[in-house]
Amino acid sequence: MSDQFIFWDLETTGRNDKYDQITQVGAVLTDKNFEVKDKLEIHSKLREGKWFEPGALITTGVDPINLFKNNYPNYYEASAQLYETFQQWSSPSAIFIGFNNINFDEPFLRQALYQNLMPELYMTVTSNNTRMDVFEILRLVSVYSPEHIKFNQDDQGYPILKLDQIFKLNNISISYEAGPHDAVFDSLVTLELNKILSIRCPQIWNAAYDFRLRETPKKFMISNSVFTNTTFWGRRPTIKAQTLIGGIPGKNHHYLVYNLLFDPKKLQDLDDKELLKKMNDGAKRICEVFDGSKSKTLLSESYCFKDNKFAEIGIDELRLRANFIKTNEKFCSRLIQLHLDNQKQWPEPFNIEERIFESFPSPQDKKLMIEFHTAPNTRKYEVSKLFKDERYKELAVRIIYEIAPQTLPEQERRNYELEIQERFNDDDKSKWNSKNRILASLETDLEKMIEDENERVQFKQRVITFLNNESAKWG
DNA sequence: TTCTTGGT
Numbered sequence: 001m002s003d004q005f006i007f008w009d010l011e012t013t014g015r016n017d018k019y020d021q022i023t024q025v026g027a028v029l030t031d032k033n034f035e036v037k038d039k040l041e042i043h044s045k046l047r048e049g050k051w052f053e054p055g056a057l058i059t060t061g062v063d064p065i066n067l068f069k070n071n072y073p074n075y076y077e078a079s080a081q082l083y084e085t086f087q088q089w090s091s092p093s094a095i096f097i098g099f100n101n102i103n104f105d106e107p108f109l110r111q112a113l114y115q116n117l118m119p120e121l122y123m124t125v126t127s128n129n130t131r132m133d134v135f136e137i138l139r140l141v142s143v144y145s146p147e148h149i150k151f152n153q154d155d156q157g158y159p160i161l162k163l164d165q166i167f168k169l170n171n172i173s174i175s176y177e178a179g180p181h182d183a184v185f186d187s188l189v190t191l192e193l194n195k196i197l198s199i200r201c202p203q204i205w206n207a208a209y210d211f212r213l214r215e216t217p218k219k220f221m222i223s224n225s226v227f228t229n230t231t232f233w234g235r236r237p238t239i240k241a242q243t244l245i246g247g248i249p250g251k252n253h254h255y256l257v258y259n260l261l262f263d264p265k266k267l268q269d270l271d272d273k274e275l276l277k278k279m280n281d282g283a284k285r286i287c288e289v290f291d292g293s294k295s296k297t298l299l300s301e302s303y304c305f306k307d308n309k310f311a312e313i314g315i316d317e318l319r320l321r322a323n324f325i326k327t328n329e330k331f332c333s334r335l336i337q338l339h340l341d342n343q344k345q346w347p348e349p350f351n352i353e354e355r356i357f358e359s360f361p362s363p364q365d366k367k368l369m370i371e372f373h374t375a376p377n378t379r380k381y382e383v384s385k386l387f388k389d390e391r392y393k394e395l396a397v398r399i400i401y402e403i404a405p406q407t408l409p410e411q412e413r414r415n416y417e418l419e420i421q422e423r424f425n426d427d428d429k430s431k432w433n434s435k436n437r438i439l440a441s442l443e444t445d446l447e448k449m450i451e452d453e454n455e456r457v458q459f460k461q462r463v464i465t466f467l468n469n470e471s472a473k474w475g
Numbered sequence: 476t477t478c479t480t481g482g483t
Contacts, residue, residue, distance in 0.1 A: 108482095
């Protein structure tokens with residue numbers, strides 16, 4: 001095995017991958033034994049037209065005024081540097097691993113690569129790269145092997161799995177000058193936590209390792225007619241014994257799975273309307289979607305007995321129910337058809353940031369992206385006009401505006417500036433952090449996150465100064 | 476039961 005791991009973490013200006021921006025990247029390359037081979041840290045200047053959530057800067061300790069006034073590379077340069085390092089590190093292949101990376105950092109990375117015209121948006125899951133998430137492993141450990149790690153509990157008794165708390169409670173020590181919520185520091189903490197989990201809870205860790213591959217879920221569900229799926233509603237875990245109904249047509253790696261808590265024999269005579277009601281009956285729903293593209297880990301049937309409900313039903317009955325599903329093709333295709341017919345249709349996305357999944361870049365456009373990057377700034381606009389995909393033309397204008405605005409035709413520059421202006425002055429319900437939205441969340445974030453009155457006043461003043469500077473540009 | 480973690 002030649003596994004390499006890339007432990008990585010991002011600090012950003014907020015939680016919205018489309019409209020917020022990465023401010024710091026931290027990453028550590030290790031071999032299969034988690035020995036450190038290389039380290040990466042990239043900071044980035046804020047791009048015009050991107051702002052911040054006050055709470056995000058309070059968390060990371062970033063000074064709002066410093067977002068523009070620093071000597072860091074601009075967002076385009078930083079993204080290119082990130083892309084190139086990750087490309088090198090993942091040669092021939094690597095496992096990208098972080099803490100809540102699959103739901104948080106990954107979308108951010110893709111947006112950064114998309115918005116900066118990097119050709120391989122999906123680099124963490126292509127050319128034999130895969131991903132794991134230590135947060136997801138920790139969740140399983142908290143349910144099935146809670147004795148192996150120390151947790152704080154919330155007032156309902158559920159474990160709190162915040163990285164900084166886990167770090168402190170379990171005496172993880174890191175020799176690195178920065179502290180929690182620094183991207184490099186948190187990458188190193190994630191690396192150490194992962195080591196602990198892999199040693200103390202090898203069965204769960206190895207299962208998670210197998211499920212890094214997107215082909216594992218299907219194989220696993222076929223060879224384990226009864227399996228255990230652990231889902232979470234907030235902090236509350238639910239243990240489910242399930243069986244495979246079938247793949248969902250048109251959705252790669254998505255599977256409809258049946259909850260074996262319910263006896264399927266009693267369901268097949270229901271008409272469509274009644275059956276559909278059972279399918280959507282909240283916590284009592286008879287089936288649900290398993291997304292096999294997100295490295296979510298299924299466990300073998302024996303784990304479900306952690307919940308007495310399943311011990312009472314017994315393994316024989318669970319297997320009988322699973323077998324009933326497997327041998328009733330008609331019933332399965334009915335469930336899948338009903339599921340498909342009742343999917344909500346999403347409205348067409350409008351803003352360019354939301355159009356990331358519209359289509360993959362064509363080979364020609366990929367080649368043009370390289371040409372765009374290597375062309376001197378004075379030629380970049382010219383190259384950008386050759387993109388077949390309109391999205392890339394628009395994103396190119398934003399990049400050129402950032403690195404060499406004087407090379408843009410007057411009209412292009414004006415249009416983009418008008419768009420930024422509109423966004424900045426949008427109301428407090430805008431998707432991005434408009435002036436009004438920042439102001440609307442400022443007080444609550446201050447109160448929730450800063451205890452010291454002096455610090456509060458200071459931070460508030462720095463936000464106001466930032467907004468005044470921005471108002472001078474876009475007001 | 477219908478409660479939305481965690482990441483910034």
